[in-house]
Amino acid sequence: MQQSKLFTKTKKETPSDEVSKNAEFLIRGGFIYKEMAGVYSYLPLGLRVIKKIENIIREEMDAIGGQEMKTSILQNKEVWEKTNRWDDKEVDIWFKTKLKNDTEIGLSWSNEENFTSILKQYVNSYKDLPIYAYDFKDIMRNEVRSKSGIMRGREFYWKALYSFSKDEKEHNDFYEKMKITYSNIFKKVGIGHLTYLTFASGGAFSKYSHEFQTITSAGEDTIYVSEDNAIAINKEVFEDEVIASLGLEKNKLVEHRGIEVGNIFTLGTNKAESLDLYYTDDKGNKVPAFIGSYGIGLGRLMGTVVEVLSDDKGMIWPETIAPFKIHLLSLGEGEAVLLEAKNVYEKLLASDVEVLIDDRSGISAGEKFADSDLLGIPYRAVVSERSIKENGIELKKRTEEKGKIVSLSELLNLFTSKI
């Protein structure tokens, strides 16, 4: 992509109404646009990151048998009344509205009811289970206080998978697999080293659930981490009984702030009973399906990566989710430079390497470098009079101080071998 054609521009100044690092860098870089408190639009660069994250999650979901669908955002009141989750006294974050004929409807804030009522149409026999269904969806929550940029919004993009198992044992097997899958996802997006499987409250459905907490000062939760065991305990269930049941010693746990980037929990059979999702087992008995729920907020995940992996100059994207692999800077207005930059750009494109070329004219070298650091694309390649004199292209990682000169063929080899 040509940066001269990209409609977003970088900002030198930090927005006065944003304090959190993720919002500051994402807005300055032109990744997101703030519509109102807790509501952000994704601009071209930001969307590329979200899509990368989405694809990583999709691959992992498909790999454990997930079937992707897309459920509606407008919600039927009657369905939620069956589980006693329509009343504002029970769920205080609903956005509700009305049809022209005054029928009350709601905007999706969660998915269990959706999925369960859909599957009721298709599940009859034990032979139909298990089912693992998921979707990516924009979720609306009327939070009393949104905060921290895109970390806690009123509208956000998430992935939710629901497992419908025949019984608790089948559920537990899948649940354990999902723990590994989730760990893989957080490793792939580059925050695995800071993300811990965390024991947390089970909320309304079960005694305990598991969160995936990433250590960051921008976090909302307090967690107690056992480095040795690579697990943590959320403050909300930090009790002697829990510590002992996990075989941990209290004095070896370290307190941190963490942000919940994922959550998996066991719903059990209550939902299925309320929404009448029963199947017939091999003895002819009516049995409710056993349900589990597995969520990841993609926007929050993107914000967490920014919080955790940036430096004072800007973002530092892991290669797996970076909007582009290479930021190619064309420095100077000389004809030789322009031709060579164009040549390198086209060769990279022809090799299917994702490249953003800074082909803007009249922009000083310093400004291009500063922008490149802010955008945080993993590799920076520079074509300039200097690099041409040295018969190559200057290549540098975002995290490195100094680059080195490589030939065009070396550059192409380096990046095509990565694909």
Next chain:
RNA sequence: CGGGCUGUAGUAUACCGGUAGUACAAGCGCUUUGGGAGCGUUUAGACUGGGUUCGAUUCCCAGCAGCCCGACCA
């Protein structure tokens, strides 16, 4: 929902009860090109409503909006 702080060009800010200034961005002209360039020039601003006052962007009240702390967070 309780508490605190803040609303001035596109962005970031300054001063002021009496002509609202600066920087960046944007337009034009020229110069410049390895770490957010220079000169000239043009464009552009006081959240809304009330009150006090000869006069309010400034003081007061209310509303709206934003941020932060806490509570909440399936």
